[in-house]
Amino acid sequence: IRTVSVTGSGIGVLGDTKTLNLDKVTVKIRNKTETQYQTNDLTRSAVITTYTANNATRLPGSIVYSLSQIINDPAAVDAHYYAGVVYDYYKTKFGRNGIDNGNMTIKSTVHYSRNYVNAFWNGSQMVYGDGDGVNSLALSGGLDIIAHEMTHGVDEYEADLIYKDQSGALNESFSDCFGTFIEYFAQKNKFDWEMGEDVWTPKIANDALRSLQDPTKYGDPAHMNDYNYTTSDNGGVHTNCGIPNKACYLIATSSGMTIEKTEQIYYRALVNYLTQSSDFKAAKEALIQSAVDLYGVNSVEANAVKAAFEAVGIY
Ligand SMILES: O=C(O)[C@H](CCc1ccccc1)CC1(C(=O)N[C@@H](Cc2c[nH]c3ccccc23)C(=O)O)CCCC1
Ligand SMILES: [Ca+2]
Numbered sequence: 001i002r003t004v005s006v007t008g009s010g011i012g013v014l015g016d017t018k019t020l021n022l023d024k025v026t027v028k029i030r031n032k033t034e035t036q037y038q039t040n041d042l043t044r045s046a047v048i049t050t051y052t053a054n055n056a057t058r059l060p061g062s063i064v065y066s067l068s069q070i071i072n073d074p075a076a077v078d079a080h081y082y083a084g085v086v087y088d089y090y091k092t093k094f095g096r097n098g099i100d101n102g103n104m105t106i107k108s109t110v111h112y113s114r115n116y117v118n119a120f121w122n123g124s125q126m127v128y129g130d131g132d133g134v135n136s137l138a139l140s141g142g143l144d145i146i147a148h149e150m151t152h153g154v155d156e157y158e159a160d161l162i163y164k165d166q167s168g169a170l171n172e173s174f175s176d177c178f179g180t181f182i183e184y185f186a187q188k189n190k191f192d193w194e195m196g197e198d199v200w201t202p203k204i205a206n207d208a209l210r211s212l213q214d215p216t217k218y219g220d221p222a223h224m225n226d227y228n229y230t231t232s233d234n235g236g237v238h239t240n241c242g243i244p245n246k247a248c249y250l251i252a253t254s255s256g257m258t259i260e261k262t263e264q265i266y267y268r269a270l271v272n273y274l275t276q277s278s279d280f281k282a283a284k285e286a287l288i289q290s291a292v293d294l295y296g297v298n299s300v301e302a303n304a305v306k307a308a309f310e311a312v313g314i315y
């Protein structure tokens with residue numbers, strides 16, 4: 001087979017047209033040849049490949065392709081395009097070479113299972129359900145969700161926070177925070193401090209899965225006094241993340257602070273200071289130390305981190 005990188009396009013989950021980097025492959029099928037345009041992006045230092053599970057659950061499934069340069073699969077269009085956006089964010093902002101910092105292939109699978117209203121990082125790749133059209137649209141339609149999942153991959157090669165109780169809630173919070181930072185980086189016109197809003201409940205406006213600005217809007221705690229001691233969801237990792245999420249919002253919106261400074265502090269903590277068993281207090285110390293490294297002892301930035309964590313009850 002021969003392959004060459006070409007530009008194609010497709011309509012995304014929200015009906016917008018996106019330009020895609022495709023791989024033009026001439027394959028031999030029995031005694032004839034067929035030209036396929038595959039969702040295999042060879043334009044970056046890390047290959048980005050998008051698969052379909054065809055509504056089954058075997059991973060990764062088969063590479064999405066078209067016989068023309070138009071990819072007629074909205075979920076695949078967005079998964080392919082947004083994975084590139086997230087790669088570019090980590091490269092541009094921190095000089096990071098993708099998920100493992102070694103340009104490993106970035107794999108996404110769409111059309112996972114049937115009416116699957118969720119998404120996940122399975123330790124090796126991103127996986128997205130189609131939603132059920134009521135609770136959600138196809139989940140790859142949300143850049144903040146794709147950024148959330150790919151950040152789980154980055155965490156795995158860095159702090160590798162244990163996915164349980166406080167370290168698990170931190171794991172979730174870092175994915176929500178970077179999901180928000182990446183939305184700001186790529187979609188400033190529709191930036192918000194909520195998660196999944198673009199695909200969540202298409203019939204209901206102004207709602208989302210979680211809010212970093214006001215976690216209580218969706219029933220999540222915003223203070224240690226309301227920590228949810230539970231055994232479900234690995235110790236409530238998707239609800240207790242509201243506490244560090246609120247701290248992140250307070251840091252970024254403190255006077256003298258910007259999202260650009262906040263994301264540098266968060267990335268440095270994730271890479272240099274956090275470990276598998278880090279709890280909320282350890283995260284506060286890691287983030288303060290990162291701010292000190294970057295902006296100085298007793299700096300406005302370091303004090304903003306300290307004050308934000310104390311405001312959510314972490315001393
Ligand atoms: O990556 C994660 O942390 C979440 C992974 C969920 C999962 C875990 C284990 C096996 C399969 C799936 C997926 C996301 C999540 O936060 N899921 C939440 C909220 C949620 C999504 N769909 C739902 C349907 C019902 C109830 C809750 C949910 C959850 O699974 O709790 C992250 C961003 C959006 C989806
Ligand atoms: Ca958002």
Ligand SMILES: [Ca+2]
Pocket residue numbers: 197199200201202203204205206207208
């Ligand atoms: Ca909605």
Ligand SMILES: [Zn+2]
Pocket residue numbers: 148152171172175
């Ligand atoms: Zn997560």
